[in-house]
Amino acid sequence: MRPPPDREPGPLADRLAAELDALTVLWPAIVEARVPGSARRTRAVELSVQAREELDWLARMERHERADVAPGEAPVPIELDIVDLMTDVLADAVMLYDAVAEAAGVAEPLPPPSSGLADPRPYLGAAAFRLDRVDRQTLAWAAPILRGLTARVARALALADDGQVVAAVCPWCHGLSPQSPTGGGYTWKVHALPGDQIAILCWGLCEPPLRDVGTWWRGKPCWPMQQWAWLARQAAAAEQRRARTRRAS
Structure with missing residues (x-):
């Protein structure tokens, strides 16, 4: 029989929760960075449902062949490396949340995201809220994933022209x-x-x-x-x- 998990809320859980909070704060800046030149804005734009649908459409269009673009039309430019980062942030957020929810015994976990570019903040926030109920093995597994993800986000935002605004x-x-x-x-x-x-x-x-x-x-x-x-x-x-x-x- 498997022994009960060793639950010990402490500095590691607090640090991981704070890192999840940091990613939540940085998410609007990541969304802004997908559009070339957007870093020069002094106010980041919060995503509405319509904006998320528009972003999904832009990403699909950018990935398709452009042979059927009509003369005189120009595709909306987006930074594909930022779009890739957005999908990775969501994937890691969902993976971390699922592991935390299972370890914490959450009866009704959050549903899967509606698309590959959905807002990851509900998963980040829900994971941070429950970290104090998670065993040390799960925390140790999550730590390098979060550290690597935060470093990727930091590098991507620092490379944006004139620095990316944080909302x-x-x-x-x-x-x-x-x-x-x-x-x-x-x-x-x-x-x-x-x-x-x-x-x-x-x-x-x-x-x-x-x-x-x-x-x-x-x-x-x-x-x-x-x-x-x-x-x-x-x-x-x-x-x-x-x-x-x-x-x-």
């Missing part, structure tokens, strides 16, 4: 910038720094406490990739505080 409001400057003088803007971008270091940089009017800054680049605070999980938690906590304030007002 999260900075918890320190609250999105305050010359472009967003009242706050609420998306001021985080993924940048490749000297020494092949990939980091999220805040280009807003931002002066976090020194203890909260990973490093500085050209006078701007930035956080290397190994701190992204922590950074995602700070952004999520700040968003929860803003939501409570809105409800109370």
Whole structure:
């Protein structure tokens, strides 16, 4: 008879949950990066149902032969390497969720995605929520998958022109910038720094406490990739505080 799983919520589960949160925060930036030149936008676009259907159509069209394109027509350009990354993020998110749901004994797991380019965030969030109920063997199996996936996402976003916008409001400057003088803007971008270091940089009017800054680049605070999980938690906590304030007002 198989012994009961060794369940021990702790630092590894917390770290993996934070990495899942980081991927959730970065997903809109990945979606933006699929369109050449979109990185220059100051505000990332949230996906609606219609936008997801449009993305599915674009991906199918891009992969087909173009012999039947009518004269004068031009296909909509998309970055196929980013589309491939999106499908891989979804596949890994579903695989991780399925393993976590089975190990945690979830009675009614989430259904499979509707397409290969569906939004992975429900699977990422559900997996993160249940990691404290999972045995150490499952956590150890998931750790390198998440680490590799986060590294791929970081490299892809850092290669985007001028850095890819991250759809999260900075918890320190609250999105305050010359472009967003009242706050609420998306001021985080993924940048490749000297020494092949990939980091999220805040280009807003931002002066976090020194203890909260990973490093500085050209006078701007930035956080290397190994701190992204922590950074995602700070952004999520700040968003929860803003939501409570809105409800109370």
